[in-house]
Amino acid sequence: MTDVDATDFAVVVYREDERWEAEVLPVALTEDLDGLIHALRQQPSLGGTIGLVSVGDDFFVAIRLLGDEVMVFLSDVTASVDWPLAGQVLDHLDIPIPEDEELDQVLPVGDMSIFAELGLDEMELGAISGDLELYPDEMLLSIAGRVGFAPAFERALDAIG
Numbered sequence: 119m120t121d122v123d124a125t126d127f128a129v130v131v132y133r134e135d136e137r138w139e140a141e142v143l144p145v146a147l148t149e150d151l152d153g154l155i156h157a158l159r160q161q162p163s164l165g166g167t168i169g170l171v172s173v174g175d176d177f178f179v180a181i182r183l184l185g186d187e188v189m190v191f192l193s194d195v196t197a198s199v200d201w202p203l204a205g206q207v208l209d210h211l212d213i214p215i216p217e218d219e220e221l222d223q224v225l226p227v228g229d230m231s232i233f234a235e236l237g238l239d240e241m242e243l244g245a246i247s248g249d250l251e252l253y254p255d256e257m258l259l260s261i262a263g264r265v266g267f268a269p270a271f272e273r274a275l276d277a278i279g
């Protein structure tokens with residue numbers, strides 16, 4: 119596994135010449151969903167663009183752009199209480215921020231089938247995001263491995279530090 123010193127990071131993943139590429143995005147985008155989507159749109163890719171964001175030891179966000187379609191996945195709905203990005207994801211999905219009595223379970227929200235056509239089905243994504251033994255960066259590495267872009271993703275993480 120790659121050791122990442124920075125706990126907040128954003129990475130764009132895309133296909134170019136039949137192979138996966140990944141690049142680190144500015145860390146400021148870990149707090150700005152609209153800015154993140156805008157940055158992903160700047161990266162041309164025939165098969166769409168994927169954005170992966172890890173915030174603290176708490177949660178991750180995955181975004182996939184396919185043409186005009188924007189798919190968004192948040193690993194833990196309870197993060198919306200404390201983190202601006204998670205709150206923006208819920209706003210984007212038109213889901214209310216949970217009440218205090220609803221904050222006792224870590225549950226993912228959003229497009230569970232975001233990676234289904236890439237080989238990671240909804241059940242597997244739910245299992246990865248629900249594994250409380252893993253940190254968000256480790257969850258994203260697991261997703262990258264299942265979808266097939268782990269080497270490119272690890273190179274991007276290595277560039278962070």
